[in-house]
Amino acid sequence: MTTTARPDHTRNASPYLYGQETAAVAQALQGGQYGHSHVTEEFEHRIAEFLGVPDAVAVTSGTAALHTALLAADVGPGMEVIVPSMTFCATIQAILAVGATVRFIDVDPTTLCVTDQLVMDAVTDTTAAVIPVLFGGRAVDLLGARQELNQRGIAVIEDAAHAFGSRSGQHLVGTTGALTCFSFGPIKNLTCGQGGMVIPRSPEEADTVRRLRLLGVQESQGERANITTYRVGGFGLRYQLSAINAAIGLAQLDHFATTADTRRHLWHVYRDALAPLDGVVLVDVDVDHAVPHLCQILTPHRDQVFAELRAQGIGVGVHYPPNHLQPAFAAWHRPLPATEQVGREVLSLPFHQHLTEKDIDTVVTALGQALKSAGGS
Structure with missing residues (x-):
């Protein structure tokens, strides 16, 4: 753990390291694979294990997680996404990145989070998704609205950038059936230095997010090592989490x-x-x-x-x-x-x-x- 001479109340937020992160990064560097590698896959496995879910897909940031989640939910031009105005601008930029439009909604002023009623009052014929923001770490599950949203084909994509490890009742955020996006940025409760994670709702959705994060390439890194070509099945981005960042996340997870x-x-x-x-x-x-x-x-x-x-x-x-x-x-x-x-x-x-x-x-x-x-x- 590093220390600083100045009083800690002078900083609004600050990363916290336990001491093992440096050794973990050195080990990743010594492994010779600095980009996506088995270290990244181990981090995905450990997050899925922590949450008790089948899969987790690591990406470069919380914003990248939201972007790929929206794409995986088939949200695009001509569609509308309901989102609280009270959030970091990254949430809004991810919506615009897929070509959708924004419908801002209010929050409960005691929690700074949305409610079932505020969401349902805003639904229109063009609503394709709702992004509840789990502000400050407080879980928002929208269970009262979930059935109607599902019936109308409206995806619930949780912006859980603040909420890794939080619970809705007895259920960890990421396990209540929403497409969930975490951020592991520098000052988050769990940091990778920079990183994010998508918790998919199905194996098919996990495959879609994995293709999206690697430029639309359909084969995994391991599969490509044993073939002479690969297939680009569609649009994609360079959103793979590096082994270096994943190593930091693994060390942090040990102390969560x-x-x-x-x-x-x-x-x-x-x-x-x-x-x-x-x-x-x-x-x-x-x-x-x-x-x-x-x-x-x-x-x-x-x-x-x-x-x-x-x-x-x-x-x-x-x-x-x-x-x-x-x-x-x-x-x-x-x-x-x-x-x-x-x-x-x-x-x-x-x-x-x-x-x-x-x-x-x-x-x-x-x-x-x-x-x-x-x-x-």
Whole structure:
């Protein structure tokens, strides 16, 4: 594990390494296959084993996972995808990459997640898919809407970038029947340095994603080693996860139980420390079932508090500016009152495994002072 001389509350998020990652990368390099290799396949196998699912397909990023999932679900031009505006812009860019259009929907302001009712109210004759975003690590299963969505041929593609290891009831995210996309980027709860994973719904879908991630080539790497030609069956992309990144993921996975326990503990510490403060609401991530990715508050004095805490060197952030207000997505703008209010009030507190309880006390003390300055208590 690396350390830093500066206080850990100065960073909003930070990767956390356990010490085995360097040796794992060195071993992958010594193996001589730096791209997709048996190391990548072992990572896929271990993720599938962790989740208890038949298959998992590794790709280069969470955005690549969403892109290939949409393609595997046959979403394309002339179709519409329902998605919350409250997400990182990568979710929207993946929809545009397949030529589909966006229908933004609102969120529950207490969870920053969509609900069954919000989804079903937005369905139209051209809706091809719904992308619920599992914000902050909170699971969203849409079980109340799933039967009708299935009957109408509408795919549920989970953006679970924040939610690896979280549960919906007793079921791990990735096991409830949706086409699920994970991100293993630098600051995620499990990191590959950069990477992603698609959890397919069927063997056929797994085969489709594997072809898509390697330029449409139908034969696997092992099969190509024993033949003089190969077949390109259709459109594809260069989305294969490298052995180097997979090696990091494997080392991280060995310690994931510790990661989950630590992040839940830190979130509980924040919850208890924030309880006496007036003028803030802690965003509910259902911490008993989630592995939290963010710790966020809502305050009507967000901009003043943000500026004051930043001036004190405290690494607060905003996740995320609503996408329906972004110039690139203006064509799909529609009024979303809850999202717009959240967009004005949401503030992400420093949250990562380098934090100590003393760091959290420093953050919350400074937050209380900033709220008083802004008239919040």
